[in-house]
Amino acid sequence: MARVDVQTSGGDSDEIAVSLRVIGDDLDPEHVSRLLGVEPSLLRPKGEVRHSGGRAVVQRTGVWSFSIECSPEWALPYAIGTRLDRLPADPEVWAELTRCYRVDLFCGLFIESWNRGINLPAALLRRLADRGLDLDLDIYFSGDPEAK
Numbered sequence: 001m002a003r004v005d006v007q008t009s010g011g012d013s014d015e016i017a018v019s020l021r022v023i024g025d026d027l028d029p030e031h032v033s034r035l036l037g038v039e040p041s042l043l044r045p046k047g048e049v050r051h052s053g054g055r056a057v058v059q060r061t062g063v064w065s066f067s068i069e070c071s072p073e074w075a076l077p078y079a080i081g082t083r084l085d086r087l088p089a090d091p092e093v094w095a096e097l098t099r100c101y102r103v104d105l106f107c108g109l110f111i112e113s114w115n116r117g118i119n120l121p122a123a124l125l126r127r128l129a130d131r132g133l134d135l136d137l138d139i140y141f142s143g144d145p146e147a148k
Contacts (some may be wrong), residue, residue: 018105031117040064079107
């Protein structure tokens with residue numbers, strides 16, 4: 001009997017990571033935390049030196065990031081909505097943040113097979129736009145590069 005390889009295509013990404021990022025050379029983390037009412041999950045002040053891969057890396061600009069753990073069952077729109085629900089809806093808060101810093105919603109999408117996709121409903125995109133948030137999508141392939 002001949003061996004049959006089965007490939008799955010289509011569907012959502014296999015794993016996601018979503019973080020609100022506030023970025024700027026003159027980042028004031030206490031001010032950002034006070035405005036948003038949450039503490040950062042990650043804070044990297046400009047000039048911070050850390051070690052990665054056996055060498056020193058200097059942080060080029062300040063980064064304040066807020067993430068919460070994503071469940072493997074979550075689709076991207078739900079994960080984004082969950083982040084936004086934990087943050088203020090007040091347009092003045094977002095206007096002040098985006099006036100002082102670059103603010104975006106970073107979404108890491110991890111896929112293990114080809115032809116994956118996402119759909120972001122208009123209402124969710126409106127919530128992002130109302131806050132002046134850029135949407136940064138990074139797509140990572142972790143499957144077999146030889147698979148067809």
